Amino acid sequence: MTLSGVQAERDLVHLFWDAGFAVLRAPASGGGTLLPRPDLIAGSQKRQKFFVLEIKTARKDSIYISEEQINGLLEFASRLGFEAFLGVKFKKRRSGFLFLAVPDELERVKNSTNFKVTFAHASQKGRTVGELIGEYKQKRLLE
């Protein structure tokens, strides 16, 4: 992950914490195990919102994710009983994070089992962190 990607993820951690969530980032490396793990876990009993999150920052207008990574995220989420979301950020567009439900709101790569998210799709279908948390409605991109 790039430095700005790391910083964006840290900012996200603080947003969750400030909204009353418990939030934990996974270590950058696998921590010596090959078990599936999300980038972030964030949950709030008070709000009854519990998420496992995969976070991707992209320079280009498309983000690709392997089926294996999505399956790992879903297995992890299912064990916990948490909802799985992909948070995407398009640097060129200066977008904030946009969150898509996994796997229903992802696009499939043509003739492949892998997934992708384009900026256009995320702008249309994605929710902001504020909407995910349920705190407030942010003005959306492209409106």
Add this chain to the structure above:
Amino acid sequence: MTLSGVQAERDLVHLFWDAGFAVLRAPASGGGTLLPRPDLIAGSQKRQKFFVLEIKTARKDSIYISEEQINGLLEFASRLGFEAFLGVKFKKRRSGFLFLAVPDELERVKNSTNFKVTFAHASQKGRTVGELIGEYKQKRLLE
């Protein structure tokens, strides 16, 4: 943390995973934030068991934990609605991890707000990982 401490924590991660839990280790460093975070989160919707865990490995027969660290763990656990446990391992005794409920099953350091756990106390009050998970009753230490 020592190398053997790291390995012990990894083994614990695998024990949880193999028992059907989702389990996430926190990064070794703070990950650029000063927010409270446990060493491990482990949860299973199927078993209806959800834990935040602080993990300590000690060479000696006593383990000390600051009040601040315990408060951080409790704040994190309370936000998630998970149970907080301290997992202690005494290397000299070749003990497995023993888990104590936080803060009720910890001892207080005399004339201090800090906490401690002795090997004798942990052997008497602690539960094994199998007992924590609820999978089986292990033969206890000192029996």
